[in-house]
Amino acid sequence: MGIPGGSLRxxxxxxxxxxxxxxxxxxGRGGGAGTRPFSLSAAAGAILGLGGWGDDGGKQRLTLRDxxxxxxxxxxxxxxxxxxxxxxxxxxxxxFRSPGSGLYSNLEQYNIPYPEAIFELxxxxxxxxxFFTLAKELYPGNYRPNYAHYFLRLLHDKGLLLRLYxxxxxxxxxxxGIPPDxxxxxxxxxxxxxxxxxxxxxxxxxxxxxxxxxxxxxxPVCTGVVKPDIxxxxxxxxxxxxxxxxxxxxxxxxxxxxxxxxxxxxxxxAGAVRGSVPRxxxxxxxxxxxxxxxxxxxxxxxxxxxxxxxxxxELLGWSQELQTLIQKEKEKVGRDKTWxxxxxxxxxxxxxxxxxxxx
Ligand SMILES: [Zn+2]
Numbered sequence: 001m002g003i004p005g006g007s008l009r010x011x012x013x014x015x016x017x018x019x020x021x022x023x024x025x026x027x028g029r030g031g032g033a034g035t036r037p038f039s040l041s042a043a044a045g046a047i048l049g050l051g052g053w054g055d056d057g058g059k060q061r062l063t064l065r066d067x068x069x070x071x072x073x074x075x076x077x078x079x080x081x082x083x084x085x086x087x088x089x090x091x092x093x094x095x096f097r098s099p100g101s102g103l104y105s106n107l108e109q110y111n112i113p114y115p116e117a118i119f120e121l122x123x124x125x126x127x128x129x130x131f132f133t134l135a136k137e138l139y140p141g142n143y144r145p146n147y148a149h150y151f152l153r154l155l156h157d158k159g160l161l162l163r164l165y166x167x168x169x170x171x172x173x174x175x176x177g178i179p180p181d182x183x184x185x186x187x188x189x190x191x192x193x194x195x196x197x198x199x200x201x202x203x204x205x206x207x208x209x210x211x212x213x214x215x216x217x218x219x220p221v222c223t224g225v226v227k228p229d230i231x232x233x234x235x236x237x238x239x240x241x242x243x244x245x246x247x248x249x250x251x252x253x254x255x256x257x258x259x260x261x262x263x264x265x266x267x268x269x270a271g272a273v274r275g276s277v278p279r280x281x282x283x284x285x286x287x288x289x290x291x292x293x294x295x296x297x298x299x300x301x302x303x304x305x306x307x308x309x310x311x312x313x314e315l316l317g318w319s320q321e322l323q324t325l326i327q328k329e330k331e332k333v334g335r336d337k338t339w340x341x342x343x344x345x346x347x348x349x350x351x352x353x354x355x356x357x358x359x
Contacts, residue, residue: 062297067253067280068315071160076253076278078162079155082269086258086283086305087148088168094137107133119232125196128216128225135211135228138170139190140204144333145176148257148309150326153177154318157325163247167259167266169230177329184240186266188230193217197224204228237265248272254279258305261288282308 070076085093107118110130117123118130145153153176155161165184166173171191173183180191190204200221207217207226217226231237248254254273260283261267270289273279278297281290282305290300301308313319 062278062299064280064299064301064312065315067278067299068312070253070278071316077160078251079160079253079255080162080247080251080273081152081155081164081255081257082259082261082266083148083152083164083166083168083173083257084259084261085168087146087166088143088170088172088258090146090148090306091143091170091172093143093168093170093172116233119230121232121234124227124232125225128227129214131227132211132214132216135190135230136214139208139211140171140175141208143170143172143175145172145329147306147322147326149173149176149178150322150329151309151313151318154322154325156182162251163243165241165244165266165269167263184238184243186231186237186241188228188238190228190230193226193228195219195222195224195226198222201229202226244269244272249274252277255282256280256288256290257282257309259283259287260285280312282312 067076071079107115107130110127110133112118112123112127112130118134124131149172152161152164152173156164156178161178161182163184164173164178164182165186167187169185169187169189171185171189173185174180174189174191192201193204193207194201198219198221200219207228209215210217218224219226229238248269249272251273254270254277256270256279259266261270267288270279271293275295276297278299279290279295280299280301281287282301284303284305286300286302289295290298301311313322
């Protein structure tokens, strides 16, 4: 299960609130009785089930409201986010792994033996066309970030985002303005591309013309086929993925948004934060360790992902600020006079009503 939780190994980044939590935790176990913790907030007390919070005999579990409170009080300021397809479907990104989706139908003309073949190197070298059909669809520019992406951007703007680990290859985190150094694109990106022969690396933008014209891009140096840096089956994950070794033990809050936590090694990361760290799942269903190895400080906001994020944003009191950010970005996109998907349901949420999506 990745990194064992609990060991801080002398990390200089242990906040006083964490120390307080640990101290509280000892108290909860009967150790260190009488020692007054430094900064006991009601929410932190609630995490540890110390009573005086709620009315069910101290068994009150952590809620989304408690998490918002911890964030507002800056008791959580090293937020790690794990994101999956669920944050991109509201942008209209097709579920390209599912038969019946528009994209899959587009691929049928190539008679690919099975959908996964488009991410297999052996198949790619025989017939790269199906993959480039997907590339054409997902190349930066076709889709726009939605409310969930901009929430993550705001998290970054506020200096709270330690890292965003995404399984998505649509690049919408970048489009939303989250800097690449805050991102781990675990399954790769179209933002860069590499020659399959000489391994030279290029900006993905260099091959936009080829991809859009249904031409297989070729290396300007050796004429080898150039492949966008999407991780294929059997390929190693990007080096940046190994940032998790430092990031997860350092995190003081984990968001898991829109992912079924089915794909390894990504999925195991959810268990790599320390036991004292609240984990918040915003997803359609209860998944992964939230279903089978739940912790006392796990929170599950189930249902529509954008509505779940919106509920959190309202509890944080960030609605207006996020609205302003989205409007600003929308105008920027408008100036670029590309895609304006006003028919997209995700964009109706730009003007949320007061209690939309709240419990
Ligand atoms: Zn080359």
